Amino acid sequence: MAAIIQVKPITDVPQHLSASAQPQDPAFFQNPYPFYAQQHAGHPAFFWKEYGHWCFSDFRSVSALLRDKRFGREILHVATREEIGLPEPKPHVADFDLTEKHSLLNLEPPDHTRLRTLVNRAFVSRQVEQLRPRIRQLANEMIDRFEGEESVDLIKAFAAPIPAIVIAEMIGLSAEMAPQLLNWSNRMVTMYMYNVSRETELDANQAAADFMAYLRSVIAERRKAPREDLLSHMLTTDRDGDVLSDEEVMSTAILLLNAGHEATVHTTGNGVKSILESGLDPQSLFATPEQAEKTVEECLRFDAPLHLFTRYALMDTEVDGISLRKGDVIGLMLGAANRDPARFANAGTFDPFRTDGANVSFGAGIHFCIGAPLARIELQESMGVLFQRLPKLKIVETPRYGNVYHFHGLERLMVGWR
Numbered sequence: 001m002a003a004i005i006q007v008k009p010i011t012d013v014p015q016h017l018s019a020s021a022q023p024q025d026p027a028f029f030q031n032p033y034p035f036y037a038q039q040h041a042g043h044p045a046f047f048w049k050e051y052g053h054w055c056f057s058d059f060r061s062v063s064a065l066l067r068d069k070r071f072g073r074e075i076l077h078v079a080t081r082e083e084i085g086l087p088e089p090k091p092h093v094a095d096f097d098l099t100e101k102h103s104l105l106n107l108e109p110p111d112h113t114r115l116r117t118l119v120n121r122a123f124v125s126r127q128v129e130q131l132r133p134r135i136r137q138l139a140n141e142m143i144d145r146f147e148g149e150e151s152v153d154l155i156k157a158f159a160a161p162i163p164a165i166v167i168a169e170m171i172g173l174s175a176e177m178a179p180q181l182l183n184w185s186n187r188m189v190t191m192y193m194y195n196v197s198r199e200t201e202l203d204a205n206q207a208a209a210d211f212m213a214y215l216r217s218v219i220a221e222r223r224k225a226p227r228e229d230l231l232s233h234m235l236t237t238d239r240d241g242d243v244l245s246d247e248e249v250m251s252t253a254i255l256l257l258n259a260g261h262e263a264t265v266h267t268t269g270n271g272v273k274s275i276l277e278s279g280l281d282p283q284s285l286f287a288t289p290e291q292a293e294k295t296v297e298e299c300l301r302f303d304a305p306l307h308l309f310t311r312y313a314l315m316d317t318e319v320d321g322i323s324l325r326k327g328d329v330i331g332l333m334l335g336a337a338n339r340d341p342a343r344f345a346n347a348g349t350f351d352p353f354r355t356d357g358a359n360v361s362f363g364a365g366i367h368f369c370i371g372a373p374l375a376r377i378e379l380q381e382s383m384g385v386l387f388q389r390l391p392k393l394k395i396v397e398t399p400r401y402g403n404v405y406h407f408h409g410l411e412r413l414m415v416g417w418r
C-alpha cells in the first residue's frame, strides 16, 4: 500500500475549517511555509480539501497524535477492505506492494515490535558512533573529486552518495552499488506523489522487481557464506527461536536502503541552503561537537525533509472536537509542526543557537525513526567537513525543490567555493 488515501468521502465540514492548497502547484511545494503560517494563525487542525482528510499542523497535536494508540499506519488488522471501502490492491503494482508487505513502517504491534527489535540493535547510538571516521573519509573523497571545478550540484556530488554508501555498506552491499540503489529508490518513492499516474506506478513497480531480484541473489549468497554485515545478521538472528523469513529480510533491507538515504540527502541539501542563506559563519556552526549537534537539529527543524505522514483511525473517535470514523485518514504535518509559533520563538528564523530546540522531523512513538542516530552523525560529520574544506561555499543558482510535496528536498543545489 503506497500513499494512504482517504476512501470514504468526508462531508459536512464547516467551511471555516476547510483549507485548500494544491500539492503539485510549484508555488506551493517550493515554499509551503506561508500556507502553514496561515493555518497556525487560523485553524491548525483543518480539512485539507485536495487530500480529502483532516490534517494537524501544530506541534502539540502532531507530537501527541504520533504517539496515540487510537491511530495506526495499518488498518487491515482491525477492519476488512469492504468495511472501510478500501479498493482491492492493483495487480500492476504487485511487486511494489510485496516490498512494503513486511515494511516496519506499515506494521502494527505485535508484528512491528518483533521485527523492530530484531533490527534495532544495529542502529543504536553506540554502534553508529563508530561510523564517524568513515563518514568523514567519504565526505573528503567526494570533495576531492569536484574541488578542481568551478561549481557543482551538491546534491548529486555530495549529499546523495554519502548516506547511500554508508547504508549500503552497513547492510553488506558494496559501495559501487550505491548509484544503482539510488536509482531504484528514487523511482520507488514516486509512488508517494500526490495523484500518481499509471506510468509512474509501472516504473516504480519495475524498480521494486529489479531491486528484489538483486537482493534475492545476495540473500542466497549470504545464506551460504554469512559475513559480518546486517544482512547476514538478519538472516541468522534468532530471538527465542524466532528467525526472519526471506521476504521479511528483503522488505527490511529495502526499507533501510531507501529510508536510509532519501531523507538524509534532503536534509543535507536543505541544511546547507538554510546555513548559507542565514548569513551566519558556517565554520563556527560546526566548530565544536556540541554546536554541530545544535546546528543539525536546527536544520532538521527549520526545513524538514519529510512534511506529511498519515495515520488511520483504528476506531470511531474524536480529536479536538473533530469526529473521525474507523478507517478515516489523518495527516500529521511534521514540517509545519516544526514552525509552530506557539512552540518556538521566532519559528520562521534559522537560529542554530536557540535554546528551545526539538523537532518532530524523525516522528515519535513506535515508528520513531530507527535511523535517527545514524542520520544525525552523518549530517554532523559531512556538513562539518564540507564547510571546513570549502569555507567560501556559496549558492550560485536559485535552488528548486522537487515535485513530491511529502519529500521536501532540492532537485539540485548549484554551489561554488572560490
Ligand code: HEM
Residues within 6 Å of the ligand: 066, 073, 104, 105, 106, 116, 123, 167, 255, 256, 259, 260, 261, 263, 264, 267, 305, 306, 309, 310, 360, 361, 362, 363, 364, 366, 367, 368, 369, 370, 371, 372, 374, 375
Ligand atoms: C534526516 C534523516 C531522516 C529523517 C528526517 C527520517 C524521518 C523518519 C520519520 C519521520 C519516520 C517515521 C514515519 C512515521 O511515523 O510514519 C521514520 C521512520 C523510519 N526511518 Fe527514518 N529518517 C531519516 C533517516 C533514516 C535513516 C538514515 C534510516 C536507516 C538507517 C532510517 C530508517 C527508518 C526506518 C526503518 C523507519 C521505520 C521505523 C518504524 O516504522 O518502526 N531513517 N524516519
